[in-house]
Amino acid sequence: MVPTNDERRKVLIANGQGFWGDSILGPVRLVEEGPLDYLTLDYLAEVTMSIMQKLRSRDPSKGYATDFVTLIDRILPTLMERDVRVVANAGGVNPHACKDALLEVVAHHGLGGVRIAVVEGDDILGQLDELTDAGEAFVNMDTGRPFSEVRDRVTSANVYLGAFPIAEALDQGARIVITGRGTDPGLVLGPMIHEFGWSTGDFDLLAAGTVAGHIVECGAQCTGGNYTDWRSIDDLARIGYPIIDAGADGDFAVTKHEGTGGRVDVDTVTHQLAYEMGDPANYVTPDVIAAFTSFSLEQEGADRVKVSGVTGAPPTPTYKVSMAYSDGWKATGQLTIAGPDAGEKARLCAEIVWDRLRLDGVEFGPDERMVEIVGANTCHAGIAAAERADPSEVVLRMGVKGPDRAKVNRFGPELVPLVTSGPPGVTGFAGGRPKATEIIGFWPALVNKDRIETRVEIFDAPGT
Numbered sequence: 001m002v003p004t005n006d007e008r009r010k011v012l013i014a015n016g017q018g019f020w021g022d023s024i025l026g027p028v029r030l031v032e033e034g035p036l037d038y039l040t041l042d043y044l045a046e047v048t049m050s051i052m053q054k055l056r057s058r059d060p061s062k063g064y065a066t067d068f069v070t071l072i073d074r075i076l077p078t079l080m081e082r083d084v085r086v087v088a089n090a091g092g093v094n095p096h097a098c099k100d101a102l103l104e105v106v107a108h109h110g111l112g113g114v115r116i117a118v119v120e121g122d123d124i125l126g127q128l129d130e131l132t133d134a135g136e137a138f139v140n141m142d143t144g145r146p147f148s149e150v151r152d153r154v155t156s157a158n159v160y161l162g163a164f165p166i167a168e169a170l171d172q173g174a175r176i177v178i179t180g181r182g183t184d185p186g187l188v189l190g191p192m193i194h195e196f197g198w199s200t201g202d203f204d205l206l207a208a209g210t211v212a213g214h215i216v217e218c219g220a221q222c223t224g225g226n227y228t229d230w231r232s233i234d235d236l237a238r239i240g241y242p243i244i245d246a247g248a249d250g251d252f253a254v255t256k257h258e259g260t261g262g263r264v265d266v267d268t269v270t271h272q273l274a275y276e277m278g279d280p281a282n283y284v285t286p287d288v289i290a291a292f293t294s295f296s297l298e299q300e301g302a303d304r305v306k307v308s309g310v311t312g313a314p315p316t317p318t319y320k321v322s323m324a325y326s327d328g329w330k331a332t333g334q335l336t337i338a339g340p341d342a343g344e345k346a347r348l349c350a351e352i353v354w355d356r357l358r359l360d361g362v363e364f365g366p367d368e369r370m371v372e373i374v375g376a377n378t379c380h381a382g383i384a385a386a387e388r389a390d391p392s393e394v395v396l397r398m399g400v401k402g403p404d405r406a407k408v409n410r411f412g413p414e415l416v417p418l419v420t421s422g423p424p425g426v427t428g429f430a431g432g433r434p435k436a437t438e439i440i441g442f443w444p445a446l447v448n449k450d451r452i453e454t455r456v457e458i459f460d461a462p463g464t
Helices: 025-032 046-058 066-082 095-108 125-133 164-171 186-196 203-216 266-273 342-359 405-409
Strands: 010-015 038-041 085-088 115-120 154-159 176-179 243-247 252-255 289-291 296-301 304-308 311-313 318-338 369-374 393-402 437-448 455-460
Touching (some): 010 186, 025 066, 046 154, 046 318, 046 437, 066 085, 066 095, 085 164, 085 186, 125 154, 154 437, 164 176, 164 186, 164 455, 186 203, 186 243, 203 243, 203 252, 203 266, 203 289, 203 311, 266 296, 266 304, 342 369, 342 393, 393 405
Parallel strands (some): 085 176, 115 176
Antiparallel strands (some): 010 243, 154 318, 252 304, 318 437
């Protein structure tokens, strides 16, 4: 990696997207409203990968986060003017298609010499048979079920790659790095490895970068978004997205641009630190095992929290693999029930649907059907205050699932008739009959690292 001799050097790395669908204003404002060295963008989740695979199967030019291309089209001139590099996992299951779309954007702006890197190696869908023949078991990490149960139904398989390929791409002068599946913290750790020359054996430093990446990976969730004491957060409409002010010694601060909404303090940062946490003493990534129990948080000033003392341990010899597989069919629909005794009427509507299906020889078991009465304490049943006895309106959500697509499709036609053949006050049905859609199952597994080959390819936009 590219070393630095200045141990006091600081690098500003921000994350402007917590998921595919996050506000485009997050990254736009990060670039426009203050200093920045790197903009990272996290688009992927397990279900996102399966959606992208489905899109690619229908159209070979799809399978990536199209929002990313729209964003770069909007901010590319500013990125170049302010010398901000971008690292994004927007490639999904088709990073080269994403790269091709970006090259068109660069050409549209008349900007030459923009170097784009593609990190590959995570997509192992086409290698599954070869890998199983070589001894990879792909046992389900959560349940212990054998891979043979789902092998013929797998639709996507992606390895969580580490941060070093990102650093390699930056070493080669990439201004935009596109990856497929990798760890969320790796988007932030990669630029640190590149800037500070950290090596594979610098476990404490790599752990610090991993903690930094975890804190900002969900965007504004560490600057006051989704915060329990939400009334205390100012100006959520203009909430500032998080920035890591990183040093070569591994200590860093979490902050945001001055004058933006939200808040950065020990509580908001701690709120995000606990997110998606298994064993806090052993946070496993491809690059390092980070100890989330090792470091301290200190309020350094307004909207600035210092993180120091992170320790790490050697990584495991395996990568995590995220697979998706076809797991049957589902259909869901909803109605609004209004007027006196709305909750009671909604429960009756649900029973009418099940009874009418049963009259036609179609029956769903208890684990194949779902009834939710939104407005009657459904989301927090058992832990929130007791439901009101007489809600004046509720939303009835019903759904079914199963392996038989035709049977699942039979559910939809029995929902809308309730408008005229059920209790009074049924309305709000405007979406058409719910139809069966495919259920995507999640299969987490492990694969030995020495079976996986990562690649970094560089593409230069033509000069103008």
